[in-house]
Amino acid sequence: MGSQTTDKPKAYIVDTNVLIHDPQAINSLREGGNKVFIPFIVIVELNRLKNAPDIGFDAREALRQIEELTKQGDKTLDIKTQPSFRTLKYLSPREPDHLVIATAKAVQNGAAKDYSRVVLITKDTAVRIAARSAGLETEDYWRDQVAPDQQPEKLKEIVVSLDDISKEGFFRYSPQNHGPVVENEGVLCHPDWEVTSKPKITINAKWQGGDFTAIRRGGVFEIIPADINALDIKPTSINGNAPNWSQYIALAQLLDPDIKLVFLQGGAGTGKTLLALATAIHQRSSYRQIIVSRPMIPLEDEDRMGFLPGGVEEKMGPWLLPIWTSLSFLKEGDKNLGLVEELRKKDKIIVQPLDYIRGMTFHHYIIIVDEAQNLTPHMIKTIITRCGERTKLIFTGDLGQIDRRRKLDRNSSGLAYAMAKMVDHPLVAATNFNGSVRSELTQLAEERL
Secondary structure: OOOOOOOOOEEEEEOHHHHHHOOOHHHHHOHHHOEEEEEHHHHHHHHHHOOOOOOHHHHHHHHHHHHHHHHOOOOOEEEEOOOOOOOOOOOOOOOHHHHHHHHHHHHHHHHHHHOOEEEEEOOOHHHHHHHHHOOOEEEOOOOOOOOHHHOOOOOEEEEEOHHHOOOOOEEEOOHHHHOOOOOOOEEEEEEOOOHHHOOOOOEOOOEOOOOEEEEEEOOEEEEOOOOOOEOOEOOOOEOOOEOOHHHHHHHHHHHOOOOOEEEEEEOOOOOHHHHHHHHHHHOHHHOOEEEEEOOOOOOOOOOOHHHOOOOHHHHOHHHHHHHHHHHHHHHHHOOOOOHHHHHHHOOOEEEOOHHHHHHOOEOOEEEEEOOHHHOOHHHHHHHHOOEOOOOEEEEEEOOOOOOOOOOOOOOOOHHHHHHHHHOOOOOEEEEEEOOOOOOHHHHHHHHHO
16 A cells, blocks of 8 residues: 555554455555554444345455454554544535545544644545545555556467468467467467368368367367257357357357366446356256355445345346346247256246345355456455365456446456456367347447447
8 A cells, every 4th residue: 555654653544445355455555554544434334234245255354353353452544433523514424435435534633743644545435535535644555456557458369380280170279370379278379271272171170271270278279069059058149240259169168067267357238147057057067056146235334135126036027137138038048948947946046135145155056157258356255265175156247338337446346356367278268249139239338439
């Protein structure tokens, strides 16, 4: 949080949203002897949120951290109970955000000489703006941010010689010729021969010349079959103009039993959710159950779920509509009519809130978490660490459509963070989608808006 200019520690006043984003933030901010002040209103808000969907898990963990430190009598943590509105007459003592700002002002007025810096840490853009107007120094919480050069990249393209391809459909990976390609990353391959002047080739199931896709496996690339599919769901062309190469790669990653964690990131209409569901059902005999979940946004400020009628599935209905739409598409296209409904009736496909997933350990499951761009890094970590033996985890999301924009962005989203930190391992794969298959209008909106 900036460079140390004196021997004095820094003072950090921490907003509620920081502790929801990362309950371990207190410990990271206290490193080096710095002092953390928790406004009393933050304790009140954490208590109010402790049973809220999605974020209740983090609120309880943050409260546990605070209680542990206060029981130990740790002098680097102080719960501040007296905000100062003396120079902030335009703020309201009834507004939680204003109480946080006024508490930071009280620390600044009363003990600034004891610290090299007094900084309000909040992930709320509006609070940072208001705090600066009140003469306070303020920052976002940066610990788990992703740098711009770590953001998802477009599909890489390489040139391949026919002489390098084996009969089994492999060719050697050369960093000098192909550039950096991480483990399980897919690439678009351009042949260096004239297709019309060479005999048609039938490499790895029906590729007959022209461009193709491949995935890096250690020191080689494995060509993806041209007829790859799941439940007869095949890669769909982009507006009828070109093959959807990202879908070929995603299908290969999703159907590979050795890949346990898959990230699918891309704009609306790219087929992420449909492919995740189709491949999960296609592999149903290898897993005990298929679990589907997604964050329920916006629910940060009020728990409305308990007032909705019905069970969990009915309560989550508004958030799960895109899931059911994709399942309906599979049902219509499946040769075995009624398969999807049969699986749902037998509880082979179930819907679970994120808090349930984060509180259990799963063995022999496929878990699909949709809209993962709205998860914090801590949320994603707690989901991944719940995976036991023979469990496959799929995150789908669009970093261009983050709904918690006051508290998350492309740099702080858990989806971006986990993709940057987890890729380049034999257990992990990621694909970024670049083209919509919904309509030309959808594609235009993705490009221009």
